[in-house]
Amino acid sequence: MMGPSHALSGATAWLAGTWALDHFAGYEQSPLAIAVGTLVCAGGALLPDLDLSGKVTRNQGGATVARTFGVFSLFAAEVIEKISLGIYTATRLSRDPRRTNGHRTFTHTLPFAALVGWGTTWLSGHYGKWAVVGIVFFMAGLALRGLFDKWAERAGWVIVTICSAVIAMFTAANLPGDRGYPMLGFAVAVGCVVHLLGDIITSAGVPILWPIPTGRRLWRMVGVPNSMAVRVGGKVETVVLRTAFVVISLLAIAGIFAPGLLQHIELQAWADNSGR
Numbered sequence: 001m002m003g004p005s006h007a008l009s010g011a012t013a014w015l016a017g018t019w020a021l022d023h024f025a026g027y028e029q030s031p032l033a034i035a036v037g038t039l040v041c042a043g044g045a046l047l048p049d050l051d052l053s054g055k056v057t058r059n060q061g062g063a064t065v066a067r068t069f070g071v072f073s074l075f076a077a078e079v080i081e082k083i084s085l086g087i088y089t090a091t092r093l094s095r096d097p098r099r100t101n102g103h104r105t106f107t108h109t110l111p112f113a114a115l116v117g118w119g120t121t122w123l124s125g126h127y128g129k130w131a132v133v134g135i136v137f138f139m140a141g142l143a144l145r146g147l148f149d150k151w152a153e154r155a156g157w158v159i160v161t162i163c164s165a166v167i168a169m170f171t172a173a174n175l176p177g178d179r180g181y182p183m184l185g186f187a188v189a190v191g192c193v194v195h196l197l198g199d200i201i202t203s204a205g206v207p208i209l210w211p212i213p214t215g216r217r218l219w220r221m222v223g224v225p226n227s228m229a230v231r232v233g234g235k236v237e238t239v240v241l242r243t244a245f246v247v248i249s250l251l252a253i254a255g256i257f258a259p260g261l262l263q264h265i266e267l268q269a270w271a272d273n274s275g276r
């Protein structure tokens with residue numbers, strides 16, 4: 001999938017999960033926690049493609065995320081791609097093909113998702129507010145890039161950076177640490193996993209089994225068969241899937257907030273009646 005679809009799928013997954021937890025397990029979250037979680041999960045759903053530097057066709061997934069913070073993120077993407085390639089080369093088995101590019105390797109595995117999720121929670125727990133500022137700044141930047149791609153393209157990376165900084169400062173000042181900080185890490189990890197699912201349905205495949213060896217391969221690319229795959233950037237992705245994501249997100253938001261709102265209105269009416 002392209003960047004915007006990845007980001008949207010992350011936001012949708014988080015909102016749907018939030019609704020389900022609230023509805024079935026009675027786990028309620030503050031509106032701020034829900035908003036931050038959604039943004040961080042959307043950003044997390046772009047994170048794996050930070051292994052794709054700027055030397056790709058414009059508007060491909062990697063470019064979206066690698067352009068977030070201008071040359072800085074382009075450079076970071078270059079470094080991450082090289083590190084991923086290093087991990088691939090060091091761990092590949094005899095049947096794994098030789099590679100010269102690290103795209104869709106280490107950052108597209110479940111251990112990577114767990115690692116960045118755990119790292120995010122550890123950093124926020126250990127360094128507190130300042131770590132949260134940094135993490136939310138980075139993730140919000142990715143999310144804004146992905147969710148509002150047209151706007152971000154027009155506004156340019158300086159504006160995106162300023163918006164991310166404002167969101168980060170506000171979050172750090174208002175998000176309680178006890179439940180909020182572990183939530184940040186969880187949202188990053190969920191986002192990464194959602195990204196992998198998105199890549200799987202577009203047939204490109206990801207090494208989802210890594211590091212479990214299968215038939216002298218450690219890096220088996222798993223994806224749906226070509227005949228069933230969603231074409232990257234095609235109508236199914238840009239119209240059908242994105243519309244479905246938006247509808248599910250809106251339903252989830254309504255499901256989360258409507259009951260409380262209705263109750264509030266009923267209480268208000270009751271108070272008005274009994275007051276008369």
Ligand SMILES: [Zn+2]
Pocket residue numbers: 048049061104108195199
């Ligand atoms: Zn990817």
